[in-house]
Structure formats: C-alpha cells, structure tokens
Amino acid sequence: MSVTIKDVAREAGVSVATVSRVLNGSANVSEASAKLVNDTIQRLNYSPNFLGRNLRKRETNVILVIMPSSEHSLYGSIISGMQDYANKIGYDIISAVSNSTSFVEARQMDMLFNKTVDGAVLLGTQFSAKELNEMSRGYNIALCCEGVEGADVLTVAVNDEQAGYDAAKALIDLGHKKIALISVNSDAVSSRKRENGYIRALKDNGIEIRQEYIWHNTYDYINGALAMEQFMSLPDRPTAVFAVSDLLAAAAIRKATDMGLCVGKDVSVMGFDNITMCEMFIPSISTVAQPCRKMGEFVIKKLIDNINSDIKDAHYYNLDHEVILRASTGRRIS
C-alpha cells in the first residue's frame, strides 16, 4: 500500500542504508547515488514514515502546547511566536485545548508520556505543584503565562504582581483614589498576584483598601458586568475599575455604558492582556500587555535546551509587561 524506504531502495538499486543517508543529508554518499535516490523518491512520491524514524531515533522534534481555552487570542499570539522559533530549528508545535478540565489535560499529557512528543508547554494547568514536579523528573515540561506556586518547573511569564501594581499605579497617576478590582477566585496564581500588586499600589499611595471595591468570581465574562453593576450601586462609587482580564473589562465597560455612564469619563476601566478586541472596542480598552510572541519564543528555546541537555533549567523567567493607556481610562480626574 504505502511506499517505504525499501521500495525506494529496490527501485533505485541501492541499499536502504544509502536511501536513509540521502534522507538525512549524510555526507558519505556519492553525488550519483544521491541524485538517483532523490529521483526515485520523487518518482514514487515517497514520504518517510516518521513513526519508524522517531521510534528509532527516540525523538519526534514535536512540542505539544496545552491551552486551557481556545477563546483567548492571547494564546494565539504566544503559539505564533513559538512556531516561528521552533520551525527555524526543525521543531514543530502542535496544540490541544483542555478547557481547564483535568481529565482532558491528563489525556493530552499522555502524548508526552507515550513519546508522541518530546516536550510540553502548559499555558495554565490543573495539575498541582506536586504532580508537575513528579512529571518533570522524567519528562520535559514548561509553564508559560501562568506559574504554579511550589512547582520546580521551567516557567516563563510576566511579573504579575508588578504588572498589577503598575496597572493600579497608572490609574492612581490619572488622579483616581477610588479604584475597584474585578478579580477571580480560581487557583490561577496570576490573578492573585495581580491582585496583590493592586493592593500594594494602593497602600504605597496611602489609599485604603475597601472590601466593597473588590469582586471575586470566575473568569466568565458575565462577571465583569455583575461586578460593575454592583460597584455602581454603591453609595460611594469607585471612579476606576481594574479587571484582571480584558474580557472582564469589556463586559464591565459594556454594563457601565448600558447604565448610561460614559466610560473614560464617569468611570475608567483597565483590563489585562491586550487582546485584539482592546483596540476595536468602543471605547478602546486600556490594558497591560504581555509580550506574547517573545514569551512563546523564549519558552520554546529554553524547553528545547532542556530536551537536549542533562541538566534541567527550572528557572522562573519574568518578561517585561507594558501598560497601555487607551480611551477607557480617557481623562485625568482633577
């Protein structure tokens, strides 16, 4: 049925070893044989079976990326950066979506354990630090975007605490003193860090932390609306809102607008991530940008280094974030 290296060898009148050498660009093969083999490959439309090749070489040159969600354009940019770098050095990136579901994620990680891929990058995970540490003993894994406390695993992310600080500080610099927070109560450590940064910024600037200004729920964007509604119903309304994700921010803006408020004037909103929508939204959304492509490139580079080395780098790398001010934080409060 399928044409194999044997067929090529037979047709070309050489040994399979020679065909393999041509395939792998080995030096020790005469020009004549090389041409003969290449012609035969062409003629038979031969494509080497990578299962055989990978089994023998004990490597696949493929990295698996597991995303918690597919609705997040952030991940698209990260993967794009990964791919650019990986392809350049002969690796491929494949991805899978776990929907933040443990058993789906576990099933996908099987591709690592059963040697279908050489390494895996988790853009957020359901695994515990203990599980991750165990895995990382026998396999090459990395975390990107979202670290796990206590996990002794290669991690690439922005400094979320500082980013949260900078976001809140930007609002403070715009004159705000009543700043609310829309956060999540998942085990996602990044949002907790952003929250800590927000608190530190307020404290540093002598602003009291008010529990009624802090909303905790899930990442589901409906919470942006619910939070905003709640905040605006307070006797002493906040003048600014920092949401730990752009989707939450967008929903909050939407709700405020529906309530007849002018976002950027009556109330300012700051998001996090700088997804595509931020620029398009009305008003455009101020946010904290993560260096997605750079993070993707970097984590792949480090992971492949690990794959090809006996000593495993398990550092936590922080890449630089950037606060971007747009219309949703429109005007300075006097």
Next chain:
Amino acid sequence: MSVTIKDVAREAGVSVATVSRVLNGSANVSEASAKLVNDTIQRLNYSPNFLGRNLRKRETNVILVIMPSSEHSLYGSIISGMQDYANKIGYDIISAVSNSTSFVEARQMDMLFNKTVDGAVLLGTQFSAKELNEMSRGYNIALCCEGVEGADVLTVAVNDEQAGYDAAKALIDLGHKKIALISVNSDAVSSRKRENGYIRALKDNGIEIRQEYIWHNTYDYINGALAMEQFMSLPDRPTAVFAVSDLLAAAAIRKATDMGLCVGKDVSVMGFDNITMCEMFIPSISTVAQPCRKMGEFVIKKLIDNINSDIKDAHYYNLDHEVILRASTGRRIS
C-alpha cells in the same frame, strides 16, 4: 532509561504478549495475570510507547486540524466540538496554525504524509483543488468551514450563498433599500458565495446593485473601517452594511461611531460568524451564526468513517446557519 513492555513482562514474570493483552483489554487473559501486570505497570510507572504501537498498528488515532489563523474564536468552538466527539470514540485532536501561509501549511500536512496522524481537517486552505484531489487519493482529508471549488473532498460548511442571501434579506425586511457590502477579494470561496447571496437577495427584491456600495479588500479588520468611511462619504449613503466577517463589522461599527453616527439607527451593520465579541460589543452585533460545534463533530465523524472504510465519502455537506439580530441593526427603517 525509559521503561518498556519488556521490563514490565520481566518484572511481572509473564511474556510481553500477556502485557500487551492486558494493555489492550484483550479477553484471553486470566484475572490473576491481569492484576499482576497492572500492579507492575503501576509500580514501574510504565507508559506504553505509542511510536512502537502506532508503527505496528499502522494507525495513530490522532486527527490534525489546520487553522489559517489563531485569532478567530470561531475555530476554537469548532475544535471544541471536534474534540468532544473524537475523545468519545478514542481519537485525539491536535491542531496547528498555518497563518494562511502555503509553506507552513505544507509543512504541517507532512504530519499526515509521514503517518504522524491518521487524517487532517483544513479550516480553510491555500491548496488548490488539484492539489487537494491528489492528496485525497492517498490520505484522509476533509475541509470544514471553507470549501474549495472543484475539490472532490469531504467538506462540511454552511450554505454560504444562502447565508449571504438571508443576511441581506434580513436587512431588507428591516426596511433597508440601500445596502452596502464589505467583502474580500481573497480566493476564499465562502466570501464570494456570501457576496453572491447578497446580490441575489437584492435582485429578488428589486433593488439595484450599486458598485459604489461594494467594497473589496482583505480580511484585515482595518478594511471594515476604511469601507465604512468610504460608504459614509458617498453623496447617497447606504443605510445598512453587511460585512462578510464579524471583525470587519466591528471595525465598521467602530468607525461609524467615531464619525458620530449611531449604529443601529443612522446606519445598521450585520456581520458574519457570531464570534464571542458580537454579544459584548457596543452596540451588540447582528450576525449570521455558523453551527460551530456541530460542524466540528460532523466533520470528524465523517472523516473517521472515511479512515475506517475503503470507499471515501467526498460529499459537500451543508449545515444550517442562523441569522441573529442584535442592536447593530437596531431599529426598523420606516
């Protein structure tokens, strides 16, 4: 280094055949041996090497999905549907992003040719009908969302012509007679079909086609803004705009709003795809929804049928679309 089936056999004091039988849930194995083997697997933390398994079985139970872009939440929903169905019957879905670049797409298709996966679904492709037909002779491929004219390949999509018709008809039913179109001039056949539907709807209702009401450029969302600007500068402005994608529609709405127009009142806008943003946007965006999850499930089902059958189904399946009216087409024109 890695523990293999041999190790398990030796440790358990049985043959590799027995271990393999346990692994594959074969009937002919005593309970005692089964327990023994399973305990040993657990103890050694053994994970079967799928390269060996797949090589031997000549199948991987993995389907590759190639997306043209990662910024499109539509694809996320489709893949989600694919995954749900595939997992249920023991298949895995992996995905890759081609960025609509031929050589990247070709590189990714190598995973099909080199037997790393059993089949591939293309959510839009750079390949020609001729190339696709050639591939489909030796391999299992399917198109989803975006057909290719002349390709004799399993395809699952909405009826784009009728969907374009229905979108335009909905605008007509709202009282509009001056309806502009933002389309693209790529080789994407879906947008051309939507365009044809738009034209048919206008003609059917005795509305003249006006060239100055038709904009052609790329899918880049900036074109939504450029088109809207152009339309609104006409002496005889359109009262409604149909864009062949939601991103184009969003950008158009944004531009109109920036120009001081009230979208849904001064001008109505209809998009296509029903991406997440449609609900959140201000105003929320009327659009044509594709049955993403259903399309994903369906194409995987049909593709796997093909994989397991000698006769290849190369039908073009149409699934039902749905026009969704929201605020961006707010009020009836009297």
Next chain:
DNA sequence: GTGAAAGCGCTAACAC
C-alpha cells in the same frame, strides 16, 4: 562510498 543486519517498542499470528 556502500551494504548487511541489529534493534527501537510494540502487536498479532501462531503454536501449545
């Protein structure tokens, strides 16, 4: 520069 042959980890046919 080239070929023969071992073997990567697994499954399945066959024998018992």
Next chain:
DNA sequence: GTGTTAGCGCTTTCAC
C-alpha cells in the same frame, strides 16, 4: 490462557 516470534519502517553501527 500463555509464550514465541516475526515484523511494522526506520537509523546506525560495523564491515568491507
């Protein structure tokens, strides 16, 4: 119910 063994397609040592 279990073991022996051939072989999936490939790379790579070792001879020559």
